[in-house]
Amino acid sequence: MPNPFLELSNINLSLKSKAGLIKILNDVNLRVLQGEAVALVGPSGSGKSSLLMLMGGLERPSTGQIHILNYEISKLSQSAMTNFRRDMIGVIFQSFHLIPTMTALENVMIPLEIMKSNNIFEKSKESLRKVGLIDRTSHYPGELSGGEQQRVALARALVTKPKLILADEPTGNLDKDSGDIVTNLLFELKDEVGSTMVIVTHSEELASKCDRKIFINDGQLTNESIFR
Numbered sequence: 001m002p003n004p005f006l007e008l009s010n011i012n013l014s015l016k017s018k019a020g021l022i023k024i025l026n027d028v029n030l031r032v033l034q035g036e037a038v039a040l041v042g043p044s045g046s047g048k049s050s051l052l053m054l055m056g057g058l059e060r061p062s063t064g065q066i067h068i069l070n071y072e073i074s075k076l077s078q079s080a081m082t083n084f085r086r087d088m089i090g091v092i093f094q095s096f097h098l099i100p101t102m103t104a105l106e107n108v109m110i111p112l113e114i115m116k117s118n119n120i121f122e123k124s125k126e127s128l129r130k131v132g133l134i135d136r137t138s139h140y141p142g143e144l145s146g147g148e149q150q151r152v153a154l155a156r157a158l159v160t161k162p163k164l165i166l167a168d169e170p171t172g173n174l175d176k177d178s179g180d181i182v183t184n185l186l187f188e189l190k191d192e193v194g195s196t197m198v199i200v201t202h203s204e205e206l207a208s209k210c211d212r213k214i215f216i217n218d219g220q221l222t223n224e225s226i227f228r
């Protein structure tokens, strides 16, 4: 059996709230193979975004281990994790996380600047062109529609051609045509770079393009999920 690219073992996540400790994720075990696309499906509040945050090292599990290739990311220091994420992972957040004081183009340039890449300007423009926003390069996020902001966030996540793509409802705010553009871009990158993808989605169309679906309910992966 091929080695997993991403492996979660006995993951639990509890967070403090005013009401006390809330159990968010409950004994999650999951292996995702290199180059595999997995759709993560479940009702609102079931823990999908939380699980994605753990996979991207943006949150730490209360207990359990997360491995990406041979790295146990749940053990990396914060700065090592930041470098690891910069080199390996593209995250598309549910709420976009664009920097409001930077234009669309400047937002897309950020990860390349952090990587000290070459041809930053050209690569960023090309990435915006691919999401259909070449005529919006100098707009600030506040001057863009929700769907346009989502596409800028996608351009920013994909511009570095990451080995692991974590996408939280990447077509959630888009009409059919823009949703198709986003879906095609994700799968083009997967074909080009061999990226591994975990995509939270309510879209049947997007989910059906993935290699398999994982179902989460109340912080637990359910039996319908096919484990590998």
Ligand SMILES: Nc1ncnc2c1ncn2[C@@H]1O[C@H](COP(=O)(O)OP(=O)(O)OP(=O)(O)O)[C@@H](O)[C@H]1O
Pocket (backbone or CB within 6 Å): 015, 016, 017, 022, 024, 042, 043, 044, 045, 046, 047, 048, 049, 050, 051, 094
């Ligand atoms: N920082 C936090 N502190 C306490 N509870 C939290 C925190 N973040 C999320 N939760 C709770 O954890 C649960 C899972 O949240 P999460 O955002 O992962 O759900 P989700 O499946 O992504 O939902 P949606 O489809 O609405 O985006 C929810 O009940 C939420 O209220």
Ligand SMILES: [Mg+2]
Pocket (backbone or CB within 6 Å): 048, 049, 050, 094, 168
């Ligand atoms: Mg969510």
